[in-house]
Amino acid sequence: MMNRIALALGAFVALTAPASARAESQFKLLVLSIPNKYHYEYIPIARDSLERLAKxxxxxxxxxxxxxxxxxxLGQYAAVMFLNTPGEELNPTQRAKFEAYMRDGGNAIVVHRAAITPPDNWxxxxxxxxxRVGVHPMLQTGVVTVEDAGFPATYGVPPRWIWSDEYYVTTNPYNVRINPVLNVDETSYDPTKIWPGQVARPxxxxxxxxxxxxxxKGRVFVTTLGHNGEMYRDPTYLAHLMGGIYWTATGLGQRR
Structure with a gap:
């Protein structure tokens, strides 16, 4: 009888205990996601998927x-995620706060549209x-290739991945050294296919x-993938995104 009472009491305590007591959070993110005329339909899907990943x-x-x-x-966050929302949305005071956060060892995740910002604006x-993102050809199906199989954002991605997205064309005006994680094979789609009046070059x-x-002093992960809502339901894309989140927030998981 006493054993049954103890078990029942234990079950009650487990059910009424705060979630943090049952599964302590490993880290915390700040996710900035502002709807605009190009990206808004993804928001409820992405938020729901992030909630499931967080659990x-x-x-x-x-x-x-x-x-x-x-x-x-901002110091309470292991990383700040700009989700289809570029930094140009921040006012001068907010920009200064974010710069200070990064100088103090904060970390950043930049997803798709967040990589596009007016040249020399910030x-x-x-x-x-x-x-720097210039033009981006129309959404097309292409072959994404893994460039760094030792990086967590590739662990759930096949070596050659059939994916449909806007494959941004970029330049490097500030001579920043990056470590490529994924490339796109330009022979697998038409990199010149763009809207009338615009020009795209491979x-x-x-x-x-x-x-x-x-x-x-911080880690930065950038993925230019993630154009539309359905992508945020795709298990492979979410594995790619979660790998980037995990590394950015913790600095762990990278295979040398």
């Missing part, structure tokens, strides 16, 4: 569409991204579409 991998995140979050305590942010054999590097 599975025991981390927390604060989701916001308000840049005022950058005026608070040179520091362009250097954080590591590349980048050639070296066409990185995801990379990592250091900026200030």
């Amino acid at each position: 599975l991998h025991a981390f927390e995140f604060t989701w916001t569409n308000d840049t005022a979050a950058f005026e608070g305590d 040179a520091w942010y362009e250097k954080l991204v590591g590349r 980048m050639g054999k070296d066409h990185p579409i995801a990379w990592h590097h250091r900026h200030e």
